[in-house]
Amino acid sequence: MTNMDLFQTPRGQAIVLMAPALAVYSLFAIWPMIDVVILSFQDWNGIRENRDWVGLQNYHHILYNDPVFWVAFRNTVIWTILSVVFPPLLGLLLALGLNQRLIGRAPLRAIYYLPVIIAPIAVATMWRWMYDPFFGLFTQMLTDMGLSRWIVDWLGDKEVALYSIFVAYVWQSVGFSMVLFLAGLQSVDKSLIDAAHIDGANRREIFKHVTLPALRPTITIVLVLSTISSLKAFDIVYGMTGGGPAQSTQMLALWAFTQSMQIFDYGRGSAVSVVLLAITLVIVVPYMRWSQRREEEAR
Amino acid sequence: MATVEIADLRKSFGAFPVVHGVSMGFKDGEFIILVGPSGCGKSTLLRMIAGLEDVTSGTISIGGRVVNALSPKERNIAMVFQNYALYPQMTVAQNLGFSLELSKMPKPEIEAKIKESAEILGLTPLLDRKPSQLSGGQRQRVAMGRAIVRDPEVFLFDEPLSNLDANLRVKMRAEIKALHQRLGSTIVYVTHDQVEAMTMADRIVVLRSGKVEQIGTPMDLFDNPKNMFVAGFLGSPAMNFLTGRLAADGSAALVLGNGERVALARRPPAAGDSDVVLGVRPQDISPDPENGTAATVKVIEPTGTETHVLVELAGQEITCVLGARLDINPGDEIRLSFATPAAHFFDAKTEARLETGSTKHEG
Amino acid sequence: MMDGMSSSVIPRKRRDPVLIGLWISLVLVALIWLAPVVFILFTSLKSESEIFSSAAFALPSDFQWSNFSVAWAKGNFNQTFVNSSVITVIKVPLGLLISAMAAYALAQIPTGWNKLLLVFVLFGAMIPFQVMLAPLFTLVNSMGLIDTYPGIILPYLAFGVPYQVFILHGFFRAVPKELTEAALIDGASHFTIFRRIFLPVSLPVLSALLILDFVATWNEFAMALVLLQDKNMWNLPLGLMSYQGQFSNNYGQLNAAIVMTVLPATIVYLIFQRYFVSGLTSGAVKG
Numbered sequence: 023m024t025n026m027d028l029f030q031t032p033r034g035q036a037i038v039l040m041a042p043a044l045a046v047y048s049l050f051a052i053w054p055m056i057d058v059v060i061l062s063f064q065d066w067n068g069i070r071e072n073r074d075w076v077g078l079q080n081y082h083h084i085l086y087n088d089p090v091f092w093v094a095f096r097n098t099v100i101w102t103i104l105s106v107v108f109p110p111l112l113g114l115l116l117a118l119g120l121n122q123r124l125i126g127r128a129p130l131r132a133i134y135y136l137p138v139i140i141a142p143i144a145v146a147t148m149w150r151w152m153y154d155p156f157f158g159l160f161t162q163m164l165t166d167m168g169l170s171r172w173i174v175d176w177l178g179d180k181e182v183a184l185y186s187i188f189v190a191y192v193w194q195s196v197g198f199s200m201v202l203f204l205a206g207l208q209s210v211d212k213s214l215i216d217a218a219h220i221d222g223a224n225r226r227e228i229f230k231h232v233t234l235p236a237l238r239p240t241i242t243i244v245l246v247l248s249t250i251s252s253l254k255a256f257d258i259v260y261g262m263t264g265g266g267p268a269q270s271t272q273m274l275a276l277w278a279f280t281q282s283m284q285i286f287d288y289g290r291g292s293a294v295s296v297v298l299l300a301i302t303l304v305i306v307v308p309y310m311r312w313s314q315r316r317e318e319e320a321r
Numbered sequence: 322m323a324t325v326e327i328a329d330l331r332k333s334f335g336a337f338p339v340v341h342g343v344s345m346g347f348k349d350g351e352f353i354i355l356v357g358p359s360g361c362g363k364s365t366l367l368r369m370i371a372g373l374e375d376v377t378s379g380t381i382s383i384g385g386r387v388v389n390a391l392s393p394k395e396r397n398i399a400m401v402f403q404n405y406a407l408y409p410q411m412t413v414a415q416n417l418g419f420s421l422e423l424s425k426m427p428k429p430e431i432e433a434k435i436k437e438s439a440e441i442l443g444l445t446p447l448l449d450r451k452p453s454q455l456s457g458g459q460r461q462r463v464a465m466g467r468a469i470v471r472d473p474e475v476f477l478f479d480e481p482l483s484n485l486d487a488n489l490r491v492k493m494r495a496e497i498k499a500l501h502q503r504l505g506s507t508i509v510y511v512t513h514d515q516v517e518a519m520t521m522a523d524r525i526v527v528l529r530s531g532k533v534e535q536i537g538t539p540m541d542l543f544d545n546p547k548n549m550f551v552a553g554f555l556g557s558p559a560m561n562f563l564t565g566r567l568a569a570d571g572s573a574a575l576v577l578g579n580g581e582r583v584a585l586a587r588r589p590p591a592a593g594d595s596d597v598v599l600g601v602r603p604q605d606i607s608p609d610p611e612n613g614t615a616a617t618v619k620v621i622e623p624t625g626t627e628t629h630v631l632v633e634l635a636g637q638e639i640t641c642v643l644g645a646r647l648d649i650n651p652g653d654e655i656r657l658s659f660a661t662p663a664a665h666f667f668d669a670k671t672e673a674r675l676e677t678g679s680t681k682h683e684g
Numbered sequence: 685m686m687d688g689m690s691s692s693v694i695p696r697k698r699r700d701p702v703l704i705g706l707w708i709s710l711v712l713v714a715l716i717w718l719a720p721v722v723f724i725l726f727t728s729l730k731s732e733s734e735i736f737s738s739a740a741f742a743l744p745s746d747f748q749w750s751n752f753s754v755a756w757a758k759g760n761f762n763q764t765f766v767n768s769s770v771i772t773v774i775k776v777p778l779g780l781l782i783s784a785m786a787a788y789a790l791a792q793i794p795t796g797w798n799k800l801l802l803v804f805v806l807f808g809a810m811i812p813f814q815v816m817l818a819p820l821f822t823l824v825n826s827m828g829l830i831d832t833y834p835g836i837i838l839p840y841l842a843f844g845v846p847y848q849v850f851i852l853h854g855f856f857r858a859v860p861k862e863l864t865e866a867a868l869i870d871g872a873s874h875f876t877i878f879r880r881i882f883l884p885v886s887l888p889v890l891s892a893l894l895i896l897d898f899v900a901t902w903n904e905f906a907m908a909l910v911l912l913q914d915k916n917m918w919n920l921p922l923g924l925m926s927y928q929g930q931f932s933n934n935y936g937q938l939n940a941a942i943v944m945t946v947l948p949a950t951i952v953y954l955i956f957q958r959y960f961v962s963g964l965t966s967g968a969v970k971g
Contacts, residue, residue, distance in 0.1 A: 029873070032794075032874060033793070035793065035873060035875060036789040036795050036874065038875075039785040039786060039789035039874065039875070040785070040786045040789045040790065042782040042785065043782040043783055043785065043845045043849065044805070046782070046838060046842045046845065047842045047846070049842070050820070050838050050839045050841070050843070051813070051816075051842040051843055051846075052808070053819075053823065054816035054820045054823055055811060055819075057816075057819035057822065058815060058816050058819045068818075068821075116710070116713075119706050119709075119710050124706070124707050124710070125707065126711075130711070132954070133714045133717055134717055136721065136950070139903075139949050140949070141903030141920075141921050141945060141946060141949065142903065143903070143921040143925055147924055148724050150928070151727075151935060151938060151939065151942075154935075157735065157935065159719075159723050166739065166740075225702070250810060253812055254814050256814045256905075256906050257905045257906055257921075260905075260909075261925060261928075275812065275814040275815065278814075278815065278817070278818070279814070279817050279906075279910075282817070282818030283817065283818060283821065283910060288818055288822075295815040295816065295818070298812070298815050299811070299812075299815050302811060302812060310803070310806065310810065371865075372868075372869075373865050373869075392868070393865075393869045394872075399869065400865070400866065402865070402866060403862075404860055406862035406863045406865065406866035407866075408866075408867070408881050409885055410881075410884040419867070419870050419880075420869075420871050423872055423876065424871055471870075
């Protein structure tokens with residue numbers, strides 16, 4: 023095909039239009055994903071010329087000989103469950119409230135959404151300072167209220183640290199769920215609500231029989247997005263504890279990074295990545311199927 | 322201005338054929354209307370002429386030149402879409418001038434062209450507006466103006482009036498016809514509305530399931546339909562069909578399923594063994610209290626100038642158009658005569674008409 | 685049925701007690717939500733001694749603007765601010781352009797491969813790039829692009845494409861195909877149709893995505909951490925992280941550093957608030 027032809031036919035024009043995005047996407051997003059799978063079967067320190075094949079050794083190591091992996095795994099599961107429950111639930115409550123005709127509803131929405139646009143690393147820094155065991159916000163407030171005995175080393179206590187980080191994460195992510203739910207609420211058919219009113223339904227019944235069914239697709243979307251973003255949890259943990267104390271807040275994404283980029287064991291780091299990738303796919307693939315079907319039905 | 326020749330044209334979407342080898346020729350300056358129920362392939366045919374759909378096999382020629390492999394812009398055609406497809410962020414003037422601008426026509430010339438076509442269509446006061454500020458009829462005119470400025474060899478219209486309300490549709494119908502007379506260009510026009518086809522076309526192409534049923538002038542199709550489909554498609558209210566057998570005694574009568582005899586104006590040639598279908602337009606049925614066939618009145622719809630009466634006759638429903646003021650009620654029995662020379666006879670199996678030639682000269 | 689209606693049929697002007705209770709609780713929670721921001725803002729303006737002596741939410745008695753200038757100098761903000769700006773200013777418009785081009789082609793030019801390609805692209809929106817930091821480093825390193833602007837901008841582009849294509853494809857597909865066909869008949873190429881018709885039509889969506897992407901790019905940390913090793917190439921989040929590590933003993937200045945990092949995105953958010961919501965939700969929820 024000559025240059026002229028390529029620019030003349032619709033197909034050629036389509037290729038020209040798609041090429042930049044597809045090229046950069048394939049090279050810098052898809053290839054690393056393939057490479058991480060390859061690396062997980064290899065032994066490499068990131069510098070050596072050769073990447074040696076070692077079969078399943080890396081997986082064997084992380085599954086049987088690496089206690090941190092299991093801590094990270096457990097934490098990721100806890101974290102994911104918490105983030106699928108709390109931010110969406112709070113977001114839904116806020117959205118339902120802010121969907122009413124209330125004074126100052128716009129500024130209220132703005133306030134709840136504000137943390138979403140703050141850099142996660144800045145959120146980490148903020149909260150780290152608020153969690154300061156001596157001068158931080160929480161310690162000060164509890165002292166002022168005469169509850170000093172409740173003060174703990176928020177980020178230094180192995181039992182508490184993960185949940186302390188999670189509180190910061192909730193603060194940051196609730197606005198996101200809220201906005202999605204608010205948009206979902208716009209799609210609730212107003213005439214259905216009117217009809218329910220005329221039929222004598224009260225608030226709770228309207229919510230149960232009209233609003234909730236209409237929100238079902240939104241709920242699915244919010245839950246899936248919450249799951250995915252919780253699996254990605256990296257910046258906020260890195261910034262607040264770096265996985266400490268004593269690896270008690272280690273997560274899969276962070277542990278993969280630490281193994282590869284700080285311990286220079288690319289094989290094991292990649293094996294951790296692949297585990298996380300597999301978990302993600304188990305959630306994402308059915309979801310994409312579902313949304314594809316929904317799109318086709320809508321057409 | 323040009324002729325359009327279509328030879329054995331076929332189109333399949335995947336394994337699914339939608340146009341089954343159609344052939345037709347349009348003369349220079351002719352107003353051709355492709356009509357048929359939805360899914361008959363008429364829009365696909367038009368879009369193939371436009372170059373918006375690939376041709377599976379066969380050829381399309383415009384002005385004697387085979388255009389199969391040409392892109393839409395190389396075919397020198399213009400098209401008016403059902404939803405107008407005006408460029409939303411451009412003013413009316415920019416919409417009209419877009420194609421000329423793309424063809425690198427000098428600015429003053431473009432402006433002159435825009436001015437000219439705007440005057441033809443009465444768009445001059447609207448030139449600076451955006452499409453969103455126009456009414457449906459105005460948008461329709463802009464869409465036509467966009468076609469006119471290019472002096473195309475062929476105009477293609479894809480159900481252009483479907484989105485307009487009934488009154489406006491009647492008005493635009495007259496405008497399009499006047500425009501055709503003024504420009505004298507070839508027009509291929511797709512619609513599912515047989516009234517549009519009857520009122521505007523020089524010739525009508527009736528399509529069904531991707532095949533041509535009949536091609537001819539509106540009155541020719543109306544008077545001499547080739548088969549039951551064409552007969553039933555044109556005319557409003559639609560033609561009635563009564564199925565029965567020709568009287569065994571050789572008289573001009575049809576015997577219905579329940580033994581009832583319906584007197585005819587003439588006896589059609591026998592159709593072998595199979596049943597015969599009598600086709601009568603509602604307007605051709607008249608009350609005949611003495612010799613008519615008995616029927617039960619079911620629904621009465623007065624339109625003011627006339628009355629549409631739905632009756633039941635030997636288990637078959639028949640619509641007839643009777644006088645403006647009638648003293649009948651649902652449930653009444655009336656006697657109707659079907660003995661009109663304008664009746665048609667069809668073979669019940671093949672649905673083809675039994676007589677050839679013009680019925681008007683017979684009987 | 686009748687007796688149930690009789691009570692609610694009587695017209696009355698009512699202050700719904702439920703709504704009032706709701707409003708009060710929403711305001712209270714909003715105050716809690718705002719508290720960390722206020723706390724950080726106040727602390728950033730307090731002197732070191734005042735931080736330890738005054739209550740957390742007491743207004744600063746004496747505004748220590750010097751916290752900001754000192755933190756700016758100590759944290760090498762000159763450099764990180766420039767880096768973040770350069771990266772964002774190049775990445776955001778460029779990313780939108782290539783995404784819009786691809787989305788247009790996928791939505792409006794039938795090639796037979798569109799559905800497959802779309803799924804291929806959307807797939808990326810769901811995959812956490814945090815998983816691929818190591819191979820990404822390896823790749824960029826093998827190209828010799830570590831510690832360069834292209835070395836960070838190219839991966840940013842790649843990971844921005846899926847979401848933006850998703851949103852824009854949804855938008856472009858909703859445009860009737862007749863618009864494209866009319867333009868094709870008018871003699872336009874797909875390049876012209878994209879530039880002259882679809883770009884102008886999609887300006888509102890594009891601006892929403894522009895602002896969302898500005899914030900996302902400005903805030904990005906994980907990839908920068910891996911791909912920008914040289915202190916002089918760091919972006920703002922990296923600078924803040926390192927600042928916290930080195931100078932966390934002066935809380936006033938640390939909080940000033942936080943405020944300075946967060947401020948540009950916050951200002952953009954407050955100005956273009958409306959667009960955030962539409963940009964986020966146009967693809968995700970409706971449809």
